[in-house]
Amino acid sequence: VASNDDKALQNLLKEFHYADIAEILDELNLEQAIYVIKLLDSETTSDILMELDEDNREKVLKNLTAKEIAEEVEELDTDDAADIIAELPEERQQEVINRIEDEDHKAEIKELLAYDEDTAGGLMAKELVKVYETWTVAGCLRRIRGQAKEVTRVHSIYVVNKEEKLIGRLSLKDLIVAKSEQKIADIYITSVDYVDVNEDVEEVARVMAKYDLEAIPVVDENKTLLGRITIDDIVDVLKEEADKDYQMAAGITGDVDSDDSILQLTRARLPWLFLGLLGGIGAFIIMEGFQEAFSKYAVLFFFTPLIAAMAGNVGVQSSAIIVQGLANDDVKGSVNSRLLKEMLLAALNGLILAIFLFLFVWLYNGEMDKALAISTSLVAVIIIAGLIGTFVPLFLDKRGIDPAIATGPFITTSNDILGILLYFWIAKMILGI
Amino acid sequence: VASNDDKALQNLLKEFHYADIAEILDELNLEQAIYVIKLLDSETTSDILMELDEDNREKVLKNLTAKEIAEEVEELDTDDAADIIAELPEERQQEVINRIEDEDHKAEIKELLAYDEDTAGGLMAKELVKVYETWTVAGCLRRIRGQAKEVTRVHSIYVVNKEEKLIGRLSLKDLIVAKSEQKIADIYITSVDYVDVNEDVEEVARVMAKYDLEAIPVVDENKTLLGRITIDDIVDVLKEEADKDYQMAAGITGDVDSDDSILQLTRARLPWLFLGLLGGIGAFIIMEGFQEAFSKYAVLFFFTPLIAAMAGNVGVQSSAIIVQGLANDDVKGSVNSRLLKEMLLAALNGLILAIFLFLFVWLYNGEMDKALAISTSLVAVIIIAGLIGTFVPLFLDKRGIDPAIATGPFITTSNDILGILLYFWIAKMILGI
Numbered sequence: 001v002a003s004n005d006d007k008a009l010q011n012l013l014k015e016f017h018y019a020d021i022a023e024i025l026d027e028l029n030l031e032q033a034i035y036v037i038k039l040l041d042s043e044t045t046s047d048i049l050m051e052l053d054e055d056n057r058e059k060v061l062k063n064l065t066a067k068e069i070a071e072e073v074e075e076l077d078t079d080d081a082a083d084i085i086a087e088l089p090e091e092r093q094q095e096v097i098n099r100i101e102d103e104d105h106k107a108e109i110k111e112l113l114a115y116d117e118d119t120a121g122g123l124m125a126k127e128l129v130k131v132y133e134t135w136t137v138a139g140c141l142r143r144i145r146g147q148a149k150e151v152t153r154v155h156s157i158y159v160v161n162k163e164e165k166l167i168g169r170l171s172l173k174d175l176i177v178a179k180s181e182q183k184i185a186d187i188y189i190t191s192v193d194y195v196d197v198n199e200d201v202e203e204v205a206r207v208m209a210k211y212d213l214e215a216i217p218v219v220d221e222n223k224t225l226l227g228r229i230t231i232d233d234i235v236d237v238l239k240e241e242a243d244k245d246y247q248m249a250a251g252i253t254g255d256v257d258s259d260d261s262i263l264q265l266t267r268a269r270l271p272w273l274f275l276g277l278l279g280g281i282g283a284f285i286i287m288e289g290f291q292e293a294f295s296k297y298a299v300l301f302f303f304t305p306l307i308a309a310m311a312g313n314v315g316v317q318s319s320a321i322i323v324q325g326l327a328n329d330d331v332k333g334s335v336n337s338r339l340l341k342e343m344l345l346a347a348l349n350g351l352i353l354a355i356f357l358f359l360f361v362w363l364y365n366g367e368m369d370k371a372l373a374i375s376t377s378l379v380a381v382i383i384i385a386g387l388i389g390t391f392v393p394l395f396l397d398k399r400g401i402d403p404a405i406a407t408g409p410f411i412t413t414s415n416d417i418l419g420i421l422l423y424f425w426i427a428k429m430i431l432g433i
Numbered sequence: 434v435a436s437n438d439d440k441a442l443q444n445l446l447k448e449f450h451y452a453d454i455a456e457i458l459d460e461l462n463l464e465q466a467i468y469v470i471k472l473l474d475s476e477t478t479s480d481i482l483m484e485l486d487e488d489n490r491e492k493v494l495k496n497l498t499a500k501e502i503a504e505e506v507e508e509l510d511t512d513d514a515a516d517i518i519a520e521l522p523e524e525r526q527q528e529v530i531n532r533i534e535d536e537d538h539k540a541e542i543k544e545l546l547a548y549d550e551d552t553a554g555g556l557m558a559k560e561l562v563k564v565y566e567t568w569t570v571a572g573c574l575r576r577i578r579g580q581a582k583e584v585t586r587v588h589s590i591y592v593v594n595k596e597e598k599l600i601g602r603l604s605l606k607d608l609i610v611a612k613s614e615q616k617i618a619d620i621y622i623t624s625v626d627y628v629d630v631n632e633d634v635e636e637v638a639r640v641m642a643k644y645d646l647e648a649i650p651v652v653d654e655n656k657t658l659l660g661r662i663t664i665d666d667i668v669d670v671l672k673e674e675a676d677k678d679y680q681m682a683a684g685i686t687g688d689v690d691s692d693d694s695i696l697q698l699t700r701a702r703l704p705w706l707f708l709g710l711l712g713g714i715g716a717f718i719i720m721e722g723f724q725e726a727f728s729k730y731a732v733l734f735f736f737t738p739l740i741a742a743m744a745g746n747v748g749v750q751s752s753a754i755i756v757q758g759l760a761n762d763d764v765k766g767s768v769n770s771r772l773l774k775e776m777l778l779a780a781l782n783g784l785i786l787a788i789f790l791f792l793f794v795w796l797y798n799g800e801m802d803k804a805l806a807i808s809t810s811l812v813a814v815i816i817i818a819g820l821i822g823t824f825v826p827l828f829l830d831k832r833g834i835d836p837a838i839a840t841g842p843f844i845t846t847s848n849d850i851l852g853i854l855l856y857f858w859i860a861k862m863i864l865g866i
Contacts, residue, residue: 017626019644021702085823131611145608172605173774176577176605177578209665209668209672210452211452211805214664214665222534232642232645235664235668237677238671238675242671242675246675246679246753247756247757249752250749251749252754256754257754257757258754258755258764259554259772262774263776266782268784272750273746273750273782273815274741277743280739280740281737281739281790283739291735301720302721303713304737304738305737305738306593306716308640308738309712309845310709310844313684313845314844315470317706320679321683321689321690321698324676324679324691328676332522345695345698345702349702349703352702353707353710356710360714382706383471412746420738
């Protein structure tokens, strides 16, 4: 590939989709990637840039001049352009913006950069097709031809009144089916979903998924039409969200993937492992504290890994289902009824498992009182673990904290310690020590 | 709401979006829900049906006659119609199909029911806008007006030759911008992404997300155009996939949510807990086996929960990142380089944690040899746990098994046992017992 035959390479790459070229570039080293990018025209390269891994994009952009970046940015839709610029270091941002030649594009990008990236404003694009209610269908079609050239895909046509306020929508289909002399005011659909520019992106994703929307207009507090968000951006939001929650549940913070450096991965993983270590030390201290009391019952100590594992597993199961329910907005009913349900569920699971454990210990060990002590504590530990796993995410959510942090190592570690403590307490009571 | 004032209720509900009505119905009891559904016209109720919880939909459908269901189904797009019918018991399926009056709709639904629900065929709809390359733009617009009435949203217009083979695409925008006397053959875009009717839905989702597509045509092995898949169906697929993986990682199988019955939840959770119980019994047997050898070193037993927790946490971290990488298709390089990287990463993490643990045990306990034994084993356990967490999902994936089952309780339990075993072996060696 990199045998320096520019013409052949150019022709070859013309056949590929930009997403495929981006995938190839992610595999090449930096020098080769920049060589290929400089070969291609800025329309293709700007699309490729958007598809590159974030880390690779950063490296490539470092090797382009502000003028070259500005050229790429001019080819992109405003939302993608703003995203690229936002990734640059601050002093370069201003430099690149100043180099953008198209004044409208420049102003729109500046506007978008002002919004928080986690809000509708940070996700929206300025490109949209807008018509006034006073236009006729024929006039509309004529002007749309002009506007539509800038918009990659026309989803919906937004209808505004003369104060630029959103009053309805039209589909291209409606426009084609309508007679050319009709007024927009007579044919537009007044029911239109929209989101506020400061709305959280996760909420936008929820609204769009719920109503099966492919694009949604974004307005300010006066209902002035500001931009639109398309479903492909939402797909990315949903994917990122799911990946983040999944990693969080596994005890990995920060957005890492398997190709990141060992140092980045250590930074994402070590804090949670450290938490686990502290939990283990806590368990050690508890067990040491019970050492004398149970000096005749050494066998009880051999069940602590079992107790800890069960407490951890039950906690993770119940917190995962609550965290997911909260994310999907389908946790209904009061906290109390939720806790009662989890208690019954944990009691049922615990009972089944305890009967099995009782039989095993009894048959293996021959001592019914120990078997009873161990299996009774197991039921109690499972119930408490289930309640904690349910309560903690609900509590965090009420407090406005992302409940996802309550899954994984956090729940496992706290349930480990509490489970072991509970286990020895109950065993002590039952054995009458 | 249910004060039997039909007229007032009808008027009230007219103001709501069908997705909102579905949400309200999910909260009502069955009798009330059916009462409300019978009040509304079949166009609205069919949309509501699609939005109901699967469990509630099943109950509602049980209370409708085959004729009533057929009426609902006639209002739906073919893909949704086929989904609803597929949920019915087999004898009712035939009954409902026979009651569908529109013969074309009936034939299309029958065709869709024949495809596996996890393939492109199972997801596609028959509704699409298709033009022949020989048509003119003006003729095209005229005929599209007819076709488009059936299609809720026009994404792309697919261009076929006279053998009905897919040869390209057009957007409504292209058609509007073109001159009316031009031939389709002169203006259509030849590069068109498509998927085979037997393609796996997850692969379809990957293709659509990668190329930012909002709709993709589905073809058979002769490239004959069969249907199309839209991005809103893909959003659902992605969400289901993410939810399933998340639950799997937490030790929950089957598609349950927090509102399912205690019995359903038990069925989804108990098997994994039972696995954990067996693991705990395994740990007990190992510890008992080492009891005599370590009779003078009782303190070592108090660190087993720590060792087990660390082995479990590291295993989950490394498997989660591999499973996610495999799902996103960005695990590159050989298995060996992957394992080497994980080994270095685990060694680094392990070393940092071991130094901390060594200092703790030494200062707390005053015995350096024990501190050394415990912390050395910790490093070894972390490395092995990381390697297992990396290797198992890669191995399963190579074998064509979903690597997601290797996360959560599976990895935790096997790492628990192995970790404890390794711990005692190494401690035995270092302490020279």
